[in-house]
Amino acid sequence: MTKNNEGNSLKRLAEHGQSPWFDFIRRDFTANGSLKKMVEEDGLMGVTSNPAIFEKAIGHGAEYESEVRSLLAKHNLSAGELYEHIAIEDIRDACAVLKPVFDKTKKRDGYVSLEVSPYIAYDQAATIADARRLWKEVNRENLMIKIPATAEGTRAVKDAIADGINVNVTLLFSLNAYKAVLESYIQGLEARVQKGQSIDHLASVASFFVSRIDSKIDAEIDRRIAENAPEAAELKKLRGKVAIANAKLAYQHYLEVSKSARWKALEAKGAQPQRLLWASTGTKDKAYSDVLYVEELIGADTVNTIPPATFDAFRDHGKLRGSLLEDIEGARKVLAEAERLNLNLQKVTETLVIEGCASFCVAFDALLGAVEARREAVLSDRLAELSLSLPDELSPAVVAAEKKWSEGGGVRRIWAHDASVWTNGPESKWLGWLNAPQDGLAQCDAYEKFAKEVKSRGYSDILLLGMGGSSLGPEVLEKTFGRVSGAAQLHVLDSTDPQQIAHFAKQVDLKKTLFIVSSKSGSTLEPNILFAYFWEQAKAALGQDPGEHFVAVTDPGSAFEKKAKDHKFGHIFHGNPEIGGRYSVLSAFGLVPAAAAGYDVRAFLESVMLMVSSCDGSVPPAMNPGARLGLALGVAAKTFGRDKVTLCASEGVKALGAWAEQLIAESTGKIGTGLIPIDGETLGEPSVYGNDRVFVEVRLGNEPSNSRLKALRDAGHPVLSLQLHTKEQIGQAFFVLEFAIAVAGSVLGIDPFDQPDVEFSKVETRKLTEAYEKTGHLPQEAPFATDGTLEFYADDKNAQALGKGDAVSILKAHFGRVKKSDYIGLLAYIEQNASHIGWEQDLRLALRDALHVATAAQFGPRFLHSTGQAYKGGPDSGVFLQITADDAADLKVPGASYSFGVVKAAQARGDFDVLASRGRRALRVHVKGSLEDGLKRLTAAVKDALKGIK
Numbered sequence: 001m002t003k004n005n006e007g008n009s010l011k012r013l014a015e016h017g018q019s020p021w022f023d024f025i026r027r028d029f030t031a032n033g034s035l036k037k038m039v040e041e042d043g044l045m046g047v048t049s050n051p052a053i054f055e056k057a058i059g060h061g062a063e064y065e066s067e068v069r070s071l072l073a074k075h076n077l078s079a080g081e082l083y084e085h086i087a088i089e090d091i092r093d094a095c096a097v098l099k100p101v102f103d104k105t106k107k108r109d110g111y112v113s114l115e116v117s118p119y120i121a122y123d124q125a126a127t128i129a130d131a132r133r134l135w136k137e138v139n140r141e142n143l144m145i146k147i148p149a150t151a152e153g154t155r156a157v158k159d160a161i162a163d164g165i166n167v168n169v170t171l172l173f174s175l176n177a178y179k180a181v182l183e184s185y186i187q188g189l190e191a192r193v194q195k196g197q198s199i200d201h202l203a204s205v206a207s208f209f210v211s212r213i214d215s216k217i218d219a220e221i222d223r224r225i226a227e228n229a230p231e232a233a234e235l236k237k238l239r240g241k242v243a244i245a246n247a248k249l250a251y252q253h254y255l256e257v258s259k260s261a262r263w264k265a266l267e268a269k270g271a272q273p274q275r276l277l278w279a280s281t282g283t284k285d286k287a288y289s290d291v292l293y294v295e296e297l298i299g300a301d302t303v304n305t306i307p308p309a310t311f312d313a314f315r316d317h318g319k320l321r322g323s324l325l326e327d328i329e330g331a332r333k334v335l336a337e338a339e340r341l342n343l344n345l346q347k348v349t350e351t352l353v354i355e356g357c358a359s360f361c362v363a364f365d366a367l368l369g370a371v372e373a374r375r376e377a378v379l380s381d382r383l384a385e386l387s388l389s390l391p392d393e394l395s396p397a398v399v400a401a402e403k404k405w406s407e408g409g410g411v412r413r414i415w416a417h418d419a420s421v422w423t424n425g426p427e428s429k430w431l432g433w434l435n436a437p438q439d440g441l442a443q444c445d446a447y448e449k450f451a452k453e454v455k456s457r458g459y460s461d462i463l464l465l466g467m468g469g470s471s472l473g474p475e476v477l478e479k480t481f482g483r484v485s486g487a488a489q490l491h492v493l494d495s496t497d498p499q500q501i502a503h504f505a506k507q508v509d510l511k512k513t514l515f516i517v518s519s520k521s522g523s524t525l526e527p528n529i530l531f532a533y534f535w536e537q538a539k540a541a542l543g544q545d546p547g548e549h550f551v552a553v554t555d556p557g558s559a560f561e562k563k564a565k566d567h568k569f570g571h572i573f574h575g576n577p578e579i580g581g582r583y584s585v586l587s588a589f590g591l592v593p594a595a596a597a598g599y600d601v602r603a604f605l606e607s608v609m610l611m612v613s614s615c616d617g618s619v620p621p622a623m624n625p626g627a628r629l630g631l632a633l634g635v636a637a638k639t640f641g642r643d644k645v646t647l648c649a650s651e652g653v654k655a656l657g658a659w660a661e662q663l664i665a666e667s668t669g670k671i672g673t674g675l676i677p678i679d680g681e682t683l684g685e686p687s688v689y690g691n692d693r694v695f696v697e698v699r700l701g702n703e704p705s706n707s708r709l710k711a712l713r714d715a716g717h718p719v720l721s722l723q724l725h726t727k728e729q730i731g732q733a734f735f736v737l738e739f740a741i742a743v744a745g746s747v748l749g750i751d752p753f754d755q756p757d758v759e760f761s762k763v764e765t766r767k768l769t770e771a772y773e774k775t776g777h778l779p780q781e782a783p784f785a786t787d788g789t790l791e792f793y794a795d796d797k798n799a800q801a802l803g804k805g806d807a808v809s810i811l812k813a814h815f816g817r818v819k820k821s822d823y824i825g826l827l828a829y830i831e832q833n834a835s836h837i838g839w840e841q842d843l844r845l846a847l848r849d850a851l852h853v854a855t856a857a858q859f860g861p862r863f864l865h866s867t868g869q870a871y872k873g874g875p876d877s878g879v880f881l882q883i884t885a886d887d888a889a890d891l892k893v894p895g896a897s898y899s900f901g902v903v904k905a906a907q908a909r910g911d912f913d914v915l916a917s918r919g920r921r922a923l924r925v926h927v928k929g930s931l932e933d934g935l936k937r938l939t940a941a942v943k944d945a946l947k948g949i950k
């Protein structure tokens with residue numbers, strides 16, 4: 001059929017039964033009337049979008065900026081949510097412009113297509129769920145949901161059609177795939193008919209891609225011609241021919257099915273055919289006509305979605321003829337020839353689907369990354385910022401890891417609770433922390449009511465009793481925010497040291513103290529015995545049962561919950577059993593003490609939610625602070641041996657380090673691997689560090705960055721900086737670090753949510769306290785050497801390695817065992833007070849500066865619930881000096897035959913036994929008599945010993 005080639009060629013496509021659609025969308029184009037003009041003047045009958053098209057529009061179009069700003073002014077939205085708001089609005093606007101076409105053509109044309117997330121192209125259930133969601137959200141009858149024609153997508157097409165959703169099936173390249181798609185469409189219609197539902201309002205197109213096939217096949221032809229293949233001449237003849245031939249045969253299949261009795265039956269019930277839509281019709285090879293893939297594919301009951309340049313070109317010089325039915329035999333020959341010449345169209349089309357899905361994912365990543373960048377710019381200093389300064393060797397490895405995570409959907413899988421991110425173990429049961437801030441906001445009324453009540457009761461002090469995750473978070477909050485005027489002072493006690501307990505008991509006014517006993521499990525020894533002690537103290541002070549002055553924070557059904565009920569506690573707050581202790585700060589374990597101390601829990605959580613959204617599954621790893629930080633930490637440790645995570649925080653948020661220590665060590669330090677956190681080690685010159693360090697800086701406001709960090713950066717050490725603009729953003733730091741450590745755990749190949757080695761010390765301790773209960777004393781032990789008031793203890797293996805000399809010689813032998821990339825752990829079972837902290841600092845810095853290794857300065861038993869896991873289960877690079885002492889005074893544990901002093905001694909010995917049983921290099925020094933004198937002597941001996949170590 002030859003037609004007169006005059007007038008607007010685009011408009012005249014209709015004469016051949018073909019509908020021109022536009023493969024483009026952009027807000028200003030719709031808003032300024034350009035789209036409408038095309039409808040009116042060019043006979044435009046539909047619009048298609050895809051992730052790449054939206055990437056170009058939203059990612060680069062300035063017109064979206066104000067919308068991002070106004071959306072964020074009203075809600076906290078993630079990049080994914082922002083994108084969807086914007087895209088849906090664009091799609092709806094275009095739907096409005098096309099609605100007259102839709103009405104005029106009686107639902108045949110006038111559609112606007114929106115694609116499901118490209119990330120789920122191989123997941124039938126997720127695809128259908130996304131299709132349903134988008135269909136509902138957009139809520140326009142002239143919407144088409146685009147679904148990729150993977151095997152899974154093709155199956156989802158049937159479900160979507162059966163649901164009454166208009167579908168545009170995209171990324172179709174092969175005849176076989178097309179046949180399956182058409183079958184799916186028909187089955188979907190049949191399913192509706194069977195259910196007695198109407199089918200006359202439904203529309204579907206099958207987007208058959210054209211130019212991409214030629215690009216692939218032509219490239220192979222060119223390669224073989226360049227290699228002087230003997231069949232070069234025949235190959236050359238196929239250039240630019242295969243895609244069109246392939247499309248023509250697809251159309252033949254369409255015509256055949258249209259004639260079938262099965263189809264006629266549906267047609268009789270009002271079914272519209274699933275038209276073939278020629279996609280990818282922009283000319284990629286400049287050697288071909290710029291309207292090639294329009295001119296050669298004109299035929300009845302088809303659509304061509306044309307990109308802007310091709311649209312203009314066709315309007316300008318496109319020629320019309322009914323090309324689609326021309327020379328079908330010739331098309332068959334082209335394909336047979338391609339087969340004979342081994343161009344392997346089947347393989348090419350399979351590859352193109354995979355590549356198509358992958359490239360839409362890349363485009364979507366770029367789009368979401370661009371939206372996230374806009375979001376960050378708008379939120380500005382309401383959001384903490386992460387910046388990574390990575391040395392040359394580490395940087396590409398981290399970028400590669402980000403790419404791998406992007407391709408593997410790691411972040412999305414975390415949010416989907418997919419345990420295969422880690423070891424495919426029980427991890428999915430420990431991800432409640434991801435939603436803790438949101439859950440906390442939902443419970444804010446209860447926290448606020450509690451806060452009011454605490455205030456109205458006029459407490460002077462709040463004493464929190466707990467260990468590890470139950471104490472470290474509240475401690476950070478107290479040290480960071482301090483006392484709120486008019487509210488009580490929060491104290492956190494996490495020790496069995498009798499001096500320390502007595503000190504706390506003296507510090508508070510027992511009559512006006514609210515006690516918070518925090519224990520997830522409810523079975524941890526320390527909070528239980530501390531509760532027993534302070535219950536008695538409060539009772540004596542108040543002269544009555546003090547139940548109403550006690551609050552429990554514990555997981556539902558725990559042993560402590562029962563105790564709290566029996567003791568008629570004023571409040572019992574439940575934790576979430578799907579959150580481990582070290583991940584619990586943004587749940588009741590942090591929020592209850594925060595509320596009691598008068599902190600604004602709601603504002604705090606609202607700020608955290610901004611970071612939650614930054615770490616969302618929609619934010620590509622390269623832009624996602626949680627993923628970036630975690631990948632940098634994981635890769636630095638795993639591939640470059642930089643496993644000493646050296647924490648360095650501004651004065652105002654310095655307390656964060658102790659919390660981060662537990663998170664890092666207990667989460668990652670196991671099965672011989674892990675990150676070793678180093679907190680509070682004053683920064684030194686680059687010369688005192690080995691290449692096993694990564695520095696994590698947490699900066700607050702305008703507090704200057706530690707000047708030494710610059711020298712460290714210059715010396716090639718990685719510095720990962722988190723800039724907090726306000727103290728409140730410490731909540732954001734909690735979340736981003738939690739996320740990062742989960743990611744690092746994946747890189748290390750471990751389950752970051754268990755703590756397999758902690759239990760061992762508890763067992764050893766229990767054995768010792770039980771022995772005490774029976775015999776009235778701890779099992780005898782003898783030092784292997786004594787020097788004045790310093791007694792040295794160790795297992796046989798360590799003792800033999802250290803010899804029986806004086807303190808200096810033993811310490812020299814012990815620290816002489818330190819090798820490059822080891823770390824030293826000082827584990828002091830003494831009161832944690834300013835003077836002892838200073839003493840430990842002095843000693844650790846002397847060790848670091850002499851031996852150039854990382855040093856950890858800890859107090860027992862507190863660290864047992866924190867870094868203790870890594871010291872036992874992590875890499876065998878620790879050299880430990882345990883310090884114990886005679887207690888100047890002791891305190892009885894009510895209801896037990898032992899005292900706190902005995903518990904502490906048993907804990908130290910249990911800890912040592914496990915270190916020794918793991919073959920760790922460990923030495924215990926016990927100070928007899930005056931502790932202060934003994935500590936001085938010990939420091940002097942260590943310093944002397946260091947002089948003799950090369």
Ligand SMILES: O=P(O)(O)OC[C@H]1O[C@](O)(CO)[C@@H](O)[C@@H]1O
Pocket residue numbers: 467468469470518519520521522523524527580581582666755758864865866
């Ligand atoms: O809150 P709980 O159950 O008393 O546990 C306290 C701490 O003890 C540990 O289980 C380690 O012993 C930590 O993981 C936890 O934070």
Ligand SMILES: O=C[C@H](O)[C@H](O)COP(=O)(O)O
Pocket residue numbers: 023048049050170207209211212278279280281282305
């Ligand atoms: O639906 C339309 C397709 O997404 C589009 O035509 C793809 O074209 P391309 O191959 O030029 O990317």
